Amino acid sequence: MHSAEPMAGARSLTDLFARSAGLRPQAPALTGNGRDITYAELDRASDDIAALLVDAGVGRGDLVGVLLERSHRMPGWIIGILKAGAAYVPLDPTYPRDRLHYMVADAQVKILIGDPGQAAVCGLDGVRVVDPAAPAPAATPVGTPDPQDPAYVIYTSGSTGRPKGCVVTHANVLALLDAMLPLFDFGPRDRWSLFHSFSFDFSVWELWGPLATGGTAVVVPAAAARATEDFLRLLATEGVTVLNQVPSVFRFLAREYADSGAPDLALRHVIFGGENVDLDVVRAFTEAAGERAPTFVNMYGVTETTVFTTGRTLTPEDLAGSVRSPIGVPLPHLTVELRDDALEVVADGEVGEMWVAGTGVTAGYLHRPDLTADRFRTSGGRRWYRTGDLARRLPDGALEYLGRNDQQVKIRGHRVELAEVEEALRADAAVHDAAAAVTRDPDGNPLLVALVVAAGDDAFSVTALRRHARATVPAQLVPNRFLRVDALPLTPSGKLDRRAVQELADAASAPRPATAGPRTRVLVVDPLHESALAELHRTYDVHVELRPSADRLLRLVEDTEVIVVRSGVRIGADVIRAAPRLKVVARAGSGVDNIDLDAAEAAGVTVFNVPGVSAPAVAELALGLMLAAARHIVLADRQVRAGTWNKAALAGAELGGKTLGLVGVGRIGSRLARLALGVGMRVVATVDRDTPQRRAELADQGIEPTSRERLLATADVVCLAVPLTDRTHHLIDDGALRAMKRSALLVNVSRGPVVDEEALYRALTDGEIAGAALDVVAEEGNPGRLAGLDNVVITPHIGAMSADSQERIGRILLDSLREALAGRKVATACR
Known part of the structure; x- marks a missing residue:
């Protein structure tokens, strides 16, 4: 089967899938949950979903919510929605309830497909829920969607403090596939990672790329996606040949690959998207893999131009060169012009905003005609999308990405409007004002830092503010660090000084210089998430000894000031008596039955616990x-x-x-x-x-x-x-x-x-x-x-x-430890 064969003449994504299923009915379309699902099985499963939806009254052009954690069932649900003539709106169950409510109301979703229990937990029981496990009625014929019918609506962060839905048509996705697939040698033997959330449009390429070429989509379980060691093992055992990654996530995979001795992988192509590529990481991976190194491709794109806009296969010269983010040339179906503030095209080598035209430019924003008119412009008889991204054209005609001309940033591939972060923080009664910026930790990982002006003189609770943020916005919009300031920096004209905000954020994230005095001594005796452990090492004098014997523990605590414990080690009266300098016992778990609270109280030792995160996970x-x-x-x-x-x-x-x-x-x-x-x-x-x-x-x-x-x-x-x-x-x-x-x-x-x-x-x-x-x-x-x-x-x-729950526990533990050592009351103190 030639990689472009099903594409010929396809008028919709359902038409495309029908052609692939007809050509390779018994070939595996998906693999997940320990089994292969053939094209024929996926076809039947999606027919059943379509029949359920049509029976529920879903028709052409309707928007259907999809509430499901990442699993092998999601592709069948999506194809079934499209077969019913509708478009899907992904609703990530990890999002806060208020955000899910807003998206459902804004999209005017009347029906969602998913687990009724999960819908109730997410507070969406006011919407009609179609249970995909219900028996399917007799199939009702549905006409093939029109190319200009919407296929999906994905919500992205909004500069007004509210997310906005981008409407993408069947024709938009078909144009992407028609332009992209001939650039590669993809075929039926390829096995693609289906790694990303369906709320992130990278997943569109990950799903339809293999389905259009007769390949197999390997569904990566959410747990494996968050545990790098497990993900590397999955790539090897499943024989993944096409890996799609956000650079900041690939950084962890590359480190695990090197630490594991560069194991044999079947990778042929690694395709980056979502944020700036880390050339040093790619270079290190290539050197470790040697002759087995895959081809690395750096793609640039935004949701409004249907996943990808430009691309470049990274060469050894790119990896060794001075161009920090080479994003290549426009895909065949798109045109990119660089324009200045007067909307004039700039000369080669000069910096300009990227304007994109072509068949990938989407229909606009759902129910937002004012915003659509502002970002989607007609010029020279063509419809353009103003990306807000800056670039310059290099001598070879390729583009170099140079960042944003506004306050939008990327965190692990997700679009984040700093204004939305700030608006969410200001909604907390304890906050008078807030500003946000993105910086990087010493390992190069992006950090979202918030500068916060408190509303009163009371002690500032980072834990409470983080809890408020998590209940208000998705995880990628929750700041990693909070910095209390007396006032936000302003320009002479009274506006927020973004440059000064960035400088303060950078300074807060810089490695702390060694001080002349001794640092607080911390003993870690139970496993802790790696990010929290790294932060502890940067701030304190840390000794890690997991599950020491009772005698060994008594010796270890002699000059310890903080003990970090979970459930594996008992901190009894004998341990507390053996630690005359002990100030804090930090417990990360769902109880404190392994800590003698009476002995701790008598010794003036603060004990706090982090129960609220672990209980739902357990x-x-x-x-x-x-x-x-x-x-x-x-x-x-x-x-x-x-x-x-x-x-x-x-x-x-x-x-x-x-x-x-x-x-x-x-x-x-x-x-x-x-x-x-x-x-x-x-x-x-x-x-x-x-x-x-x-x-x-x-x-x-x-x-x-x-x-x-x-x-x-x-x-x-x-x-x-x-x-x-x-x-x-x-x-x-x-x-x-x-x-x-x-x-x-x-x-x-x-x-x-x-x-x-x-x-x-x-x-x-x-x-x-x-x-x-x-x-x-x-x-x-x-x-x-x-x-x-x-x-x-x-x-x-x-x-x-x-891994997400463990990371959250670690962050709250760190915030609480700082509060306790500063002598302030900790919200989760046990006495």
Whole structure:
């Protein structure tokens, strides 16, 4: 099959897919969740989605929301929406609820496709939800979309403080493919990484590139995308030949590749997009790979011109040259002119704003005629898009990218308007004013820094402000660092002095010079996210010794001022007595049962915990363990150990209608109850304080209080989410296991020996219960005989959280530590 064969005469993306499916029905179109999905299977699955949507009243030109975490099911949903004549609006479930509400309202989305439970969790239960797992009605014929019909609407950061939706047509995407594909030798044997969120238009190229050439899209699970070691392993095992990457993400992959000894990869092409390429990183990767090095291509583009605008294959001369960001020449279907402030074309070698014309220029902004008119201009009889990006034309005709002419920046490939960041911060009552800038850390990674003027004289809480930002804007718009200033710098005319803001941000991010006095000594005894650990090293005198023995710990703390701990090491009275200089115990987890709070208080030691981030992550993991164990325990073992379990992929587990018995209704238990109710389970729970008020609180959450005896006898899944105390030691013993149903599953996300593991082993081998899914075991890292059973899933506690959750925990811990060492009250202090 020639790479351009399905493209010939295709009038829409659905037409293009039909041609590819007809040419290679039994070839793998996708691979994900441990299996291949053929073109024929993808065709049938998308037909079912289209039938569901048409039956729900979706018609040509409608906008359908897509609410789904990254999985192998997403492509079928998208193609099904297009087959129904509609366009899709990606709704990332990790976005704050307010932002999702705004996008749904702005796009006037009446129907979304996704998991009803997830929609409820995201607060979108006011929109009609089509469950793709529902039986499909008889197919209703739908006409082929017109080339000028919208295919998708992607929301990007807005300079007014609100995101804006860009409307992209079938013709726009077909023009991109028709221009790009002949420039490469892509074919049916190529396996493309489908790495990026569908809310980022890089995913459009990653999906339709392989589908247009008969290749295979390798769906990268979200957990693997965030864990570089796992991602490198996936590239090798899946034989990925076409890798699409944002340069700042590739930087981590390149480092892992070098640290792993440059393992054999099948890569033929690495295509960059989204932000400036790091030529030094590419050069190092090329040198490490030697003759096996792939071809590196640097692409420039924006959503408004359909993913890509220009491109350049990087040569050895480029890697060694002085041009910092070579972006090449326009793609065949586009024209780029460089214009000055008077809108006149500049001479070669001079700097100008990039204006783009051609068939990739999109329809404009949804319901924003004023903004569309401002950015999309007609000049010389052609329709142009003003990018706001600056470039100059080099002697060979190629372009060099030089940055922005406004306050828009790129963070990990995502477009970020500094004005939107600032507007979100000003909405906090504790903030009088704010300004933002992007700088880089010593490793070259972009950092978003916020300068904040407090609204009052009270202590400035970075933790509270970060919490407010996370509840208001997507993760890429949340500042990495906050710097309190008395006033924002102004120009003589009274306007914000952006240059001075940038200088202050750069200074705040610069490595701190060594001081004459000793630095605070910090002991880290449990695993911590690498970014937080690096920040600790830059600021303090840090010693890392994971899980030291009790005797060794007593020696280590003799001159320690801060202990950073999770759940693996106990900080008892003996440890606190052995540390006369100890000021702070920083706990990152969901409880403090491993810390003697009375001894710490008596010694004047501040103890704080970071529970709010980890609890949702552990609850999500618990649901994943339940779904996985109920569906296929052996498959679950592989998925959960690798951090690749997927709720949607395991939704056929028949948990709907079953009873979840919760032993413990704290932060984790309450969150898990919401998730379980969302998949149609009945939830019962034991009650510590059996009062009318407590019963009413549980009833409001949809939880039925019951006795422990009745819970064990009736629950299909018994989940433990209790702290480790004397009362909960061996809470589930031989008698409790005998009281459970023979078909029941036991799920444990508690710490330490809450379960009598010898009794559990006997119950599992004798068939007294069906299986167990253990987030932890009594002795972490040593599961003993349980690990050899086919009906058991075991995953290490903190290690199973997403990398994103671990990074957030690390950031909050750092903010809280600075507050505590400064003598200020920490929001999460335990006493």
